[in-house]
Amino acid sequence: MTQAEANPLLRVTRLRTSIATDMGRMVVISDVSFEVGAGRTLCIVGESGCGKSITSLSIMRLLPKPQGRIEAGHVSFLGRDLTALSEREMRQVRGRDISIVFQEPMTALNPVFTIGSQLTEALLAHERCGTAQARARALGALREVGIPDPESRLDAYPHQLSGGQRQRVVIAMALLCRPKLLIADEPTTALDVTVQAQILELFRQLRNSHGMGLILITHDLGVVAEMADDVIVMYAGRVVEAGPVASIFNRPQHPYTIGLLGSLPKVSERQGRLPIVPGTVPNLMALPEGCGFHPRCPLAQRRCAVDLPLLNAVHGDHRAACWLAPLD
Amino acid sequence: MLRVVINRLLISIPVLIGVLFIGFLLLIVAPSDPAAVIAGEGATPELLAVLRQELGLDRPVLERFALYLQRVLQGDLGKSVINKAPVIEELSYAMGPTFELMLCALLVAVPVGIALGSLAAVMRGRWIDRVIMMSSVAGLSMPGFMIALLAIQYFGLHWGLLPFQGRGGPLWTWSGILHMVLPATTLGSILIGPIARMTRTAMLEVLTLDYIRTARAKGLSELKVVLKHALRTALPPVVTLIGLQAGYLLGGAVVTETIFAWPGVGRLAISAIASSDFPMAQGTILVLAVSFLIINLMVDLIYCWLDPRIRL
Amino acid sequence: MTQQSVAVAAPRSARTTPRALQRLLKDKIALVMLILLVLIILGAIFAPLLTSFDPYRTSLRNRNVPPGALHLFGTDEQGRDLLARVLFGIRLTLASGFISLFLGGIVGTAIGVCAAYYKRADNILMRAMDTVLSFPAILLGLAIAGISGPGTWSVILALAISTVPPIARVARSSALSVVNQDYLVAARALGLGDPTILRRYVLRNCAPSILVYVTLRFGQVILLGASLSFLGLGAPPPAAELGTMVSQGRALLFTAPHVALVPCFAIFIIVLILNVLGDAARDIFDPKIQQ
Numbered sequence: 012m013t014q015a016e017a018n019p020l021l022r023v024t025r026l027r028t029s030i031a032t033d034m035g036r037m038v039v040i041s042d043v044s045f046e047v048g049a050g051r052t053l054c055i056v057g058e059s060g061c062g063k064s065i066t067s068l069s070i071m072r073l074l075p076k077p078q079g080r081i082e083a084g085h086v087s088f089l090g091r092d093l094t095a096l097s098e099r100e101m102r103q104v105r106g107r108d109i110s111i112v113f114q115e116p117m118t119a120l121n122p123v124f125t126i127g128s129q130l131t132e133a134l135l136a137h138e139r140c141g142t143a144q145a146r147a148r149a150l151g152a153l154r155e156v157g158i159p160d161p162e163s164r165l166d167a168y169p170h171q172l173s174g175g176q177r178q179r180v181v182i183a184m185a186l187l188c189r190p191k192l193l194i195a196d197e198p199t200t201a202l203d204v205t206v207q208a209q210i211l212e213l214f215r216q217l218r219n220s221h222g223m224g225l226i227l228i229t230h231d232l233g234v235v236a237e238m239a240d241d242v243i244v245m246y247a248g249r250v251v252e253a254g255p256v257a258s259i260f261n262r263p264q265h266p267y268t269i270g271l272l273g274s275l276p277k278v279s280e281r282q283g284r285l286p287i288v289p290g291t292v293p294n295l296m297a298l299p300e301g302c303g304f305h306p307r308c309p310l311a312q313r314r315c316a317v318d319l320p321l322l323n324a325v326h327g328d329h330r331a332a333c334w335l336a337p338l339d
Numbered sequence: 340m341l342r343v344v345i346n347r348l349l350i351s352i353p354v355l356i357g358v359l360f361i362g363f364l365l366l367i368v369a370p371s372d373p374a375a376v377i378a379g380e381g382a383t384p385e386l387l388a389v390l391r392q393e394l395g396l397d398r399p400v401l402e403r404f405a406l407y408l409q410r411v412l413q414g415d416l417g418k419s420v421i422n423k424a425p426v427i428e429e430l431s432y433a434m435g436p437t438f439e440l441m442l443c444a445l446l447v448a449v450p451v452g453i454a455l456g457s458l459a460a461v462m463r464g465r466w467i468d469r470v471i472m473m474s475s476v477a478g479l480s481m482p483g484f485m486i487a488l489l490a491i492q493y494f495g496l497h498w499g500l501l502p503f504q505g506r507g508g509p510l511w512t513w514s515g516i517l518h519m520v521l522p523a524t525t526l527g528s529i530l531i532g533p534i535a536r537m538t539r540t541a542m543l544e545v546l547t548l549d550y551i552r553t554a555r556a557k558g559l560s561e562l563k564v565v566l567k568h569a570l571r572t573a574l575p576p577v578v579t580l581i582g583l584q585a586g587y588l589l590g591g592a593v594v595t596e597t598i599f600a601w602p603g604v605g606r607l608a609i610s611a612i613a614s615s616d617f618p619m620a621q622g623t624i625l626v627l628a629v630s631f632l633i634i635n636l637m638v639d640l641i642y643c644w645l646d647p648r649i650r651l
Numbered sequence: 652m653t654q655q656s657v658a659v660a661a662p663r664s665a666r667t668t669p670r671a672l673q674r675l676l677k678d679k680i681a682l683v684m685l686i687l688l689v690l691i692i693l694g695a696i697f698a699p700l701l702t703s704f705d706p707y708r709t710s711l712r713n714r715n716v717p718p719g720a721l722h723l724f725g726t727d728e729q730g731r732d733l734l735a736r737v738l739f740g741i742r743l744t745l746a747s748g749f750i751s752l753f754l755g756g757i758v759g760t761a762i763g764v765c766a767a768y769y770k771r772a773d774n775i776l777m778r779a780m781d782t783v784l785s786f787p788a789i790l791l792g793l794a795i796a797g798i799s800g801p802g803t804w805s806v807i808l809a810l811a812i813s814t815v816p817p818i819a820r821v822a823r824s825s826a827l828s829v830v831n832q833d834y835l836v837a838a839r840a841l842g843l844g845d846p847t848i849l850r851r852y853v854l855r856n857c858a859p860s861i862l863v864y865v866t867l868r869f870g871q872v873i874l875l876g877a878s879l880s881f882l883g884l885g886a887p888p889p890a891a892e893l894g895t896m897v898s899q900g901r902a903l904l905f906t907a908p909h910v911a912l913v914p915c916f917a918i919f920i921i922v923l924i925l926n927v928l929g930d931a932a933r934d935i936f937d938p939k940i941q942q
Contacts, residue, residue, distance in 0.1 A: 071556060073555055073556055075547070077464075098561070102558045102559075102560060103558060104558070105555070105558035106556060106557040106558030107558055110556070111556045113552065113553060113556070115549050118548065119549050119550055119552075119553045120550055121550040121553075121554065121572060122550075122572065122646075122647065122648060123572050123645070123646065124568075124571075132554075132557065132559065133558070133559075136557060136559050136560075136563075137558060168647040168648070170648050181553070184553075185556075350781060350782075350785065351785075353778075353782045354782050354785040354786070357782060358786075358790075361794045361798075364794075364798055365794065365798055368798050476923065476926055476927060476930070479870075479922075479926055480870060480919055480922040480923035480925075481919050481922075482874050482877050482878060482881070482894075482897075482915065482918050482919065482922075483878060484877075484878065484881050484898075484915070485912075485915040485916075485918070488897070488901065488904060488911055488912065488915060489912075489915075491904060492904055492908055492912075496904060496905050585787070586787030586788060586789065586790075589787045589789055589790070590787060590788065590789030590875070590878060593789055593793075593882060594878050594881065594882060597882060598901070608793055609793075609882050609883065611797075612793060612796055612797050612801070612883075612884065613883055617797065620793070620797045621797075623793075624793055624794055624797070627787075627790055627793075628787075628790055631785070631787055631790070632785070635785075
């Protein structure tokens, strides 16, 4: 981090999570560490299946039960270790201190309850307020995310809203209690460009006015460039590169990051999607020896197939897990 | 909503016609000649011929069916061969108790079944889940009369706790309630197993859905997540199942009424068939079939009401 | 992809059978149930050899004897040996359940396969099935017993008719998954006639799911048959029919409860075995079929 903080909002240290499958227990993320300061934005990038979503579920302790399990590591939020909290204490953190916006807008809302009741429910779970007051705040939240005609939307059912509107409802729900940290998993994928800009602007505002920390999981390098303070790149359940956004974009150190950024014409390009890196994401049950990326790596050497490179400082806060780093 | 009702009514029409035709068959294949019954012994062949013509017995079958339909639609179901009372009158006395019995059975079965099924789903894989699932398979495998006989044997005869013969009056009297306990629990217990199994399956499926995760992410308590979000959305398949099981409910009602001497339509049907009282048998089958259709219509309505996506 | 699926889909049923058997052997409860069922069936077949008592011979001196060494299950109100009667009753129960499932299964499969194969008949056939399905089996039983008089065949007929629509549905849905496959088109292009195609490809593919459904249904059919004969719509006394025996023994519940309860438990145990086996069969062969 550029400004070293004594006690950041969130500090994840050496997190390892496993999921039980039919073929046995599978470690899906390991040795994941990062920090998010108040009022700052961390972007997590990587192909699907690299462990981004599992990381966010681990922080919230919402891993699928009973298959998912945090094996090792700590998640320290304002100095409290979330992995050590009781379920009851954790419940008070969820939705009030840390909120999460999930990726799937079409299925994230319960089809049989009205938007209003699902919004106020989040509020009533954490704060003592009357139903009228809760409704007024839900209305405000809907207005904030730019839902047209919010009054009538409160009494609508999810199926009566478009995908983009539903996604905005989910975002409104997450922001309702003014969380100190927001984890957003592909929050703007379902939205068109203008609404996307509006949502990102709202995030920025809350970041500045409330000091909200933001973890943004995204495929969209344009969004990364626009929003991020820091970036971590994940591959096959591990962090392969981490650092300030400018440094990552200008001097990527890991061959995988270079692959991701490689074909992007300009960093400032808004709609830049992750380009395709040749090869496929490895099966987590049969990870190769050594560096997980070596079978796809154009620069792989003999050592890469034997020893696992760890995250090492390249310059300043910029770190990479590659035997060849620094590349320049 | 309206569409669902209309759809159900449309499906019901061929069923109704089929039932009416069966009722009609029951009357015409009756071994005894209705004309001879009416004329009494020692009637002259001339008198019989006149009577047959009057009753329309000499017309073609389809025409007789049309006449039969006309009579039924006017509420004339004929007269009992045994006591000469109009069938519709006897049925009107018997319908109330049957309705009351089935309703009370559902009031027992639905909450208990749903509670057990949800408990099993939440405790998936633990011993309590296994116990519930094993007992529900056992319950599914028990003939309805076995449960009734065991209940009579212990609660009625052995410990003398509850009455098991007949109806004790209207439900708002103490005796009415006491007499209802055993028949309603027996009939209800037939449905507990299937409902519990279906609830468990539906709950397990719902509990993995995204919106359950959303509810947890809001910081709701696990109890609220399960009881409000999961159970509420797991209900429609359970309601559908109850509709599918309505036939068993009806069959169970016939058995239960027979065993507990409950003065309902089912007992009437059995005694009518046993005594070859064809007009009465025809009437009871019609009533049972119509009540089956009504149960299914109600199930459809409840289903719509539970799912806002169809409600509009 | 399509080529692969053609290669894989056709021999599917043949290849899954041994693996399914392996899994059945692994499921210990199901295995025990299977052994019990085989024992019960053998017991029913060889009933005359297993007991020296005649299920119909009355003995006024030995009325309502409780279970003991001589009469293992006791005797009934006319002094007939209950073990012998239960064994013969199981014979009748299993046989009538089997016959009705067989009849209903054949008719239902024929209707379902035709509905899937001849698209024009589909709608009308399945509508007809819906109508029959809307008849609760108990009403069918009452009506048939009313028209043709109570008796074993009335019960069998009612059970068979009530089995037709669900079997037709299962057969139709699994036949539908075959009729559009490439290898059927190929078979037709080779000039094979409808009967050959139906027999060799469609029926063979439907067989596993129909068999699973029949196993699942067997318990219900027996329960229903027992209820119908309990209500006096089946074989009349003194027939050694489990449901009839229960209804005869009902009057003695206070003095000699075993007379009614022994045949009750016989039905319960058979149906329990069949239900557990049916569940296991569903899990093994066809996890898609839901209750």
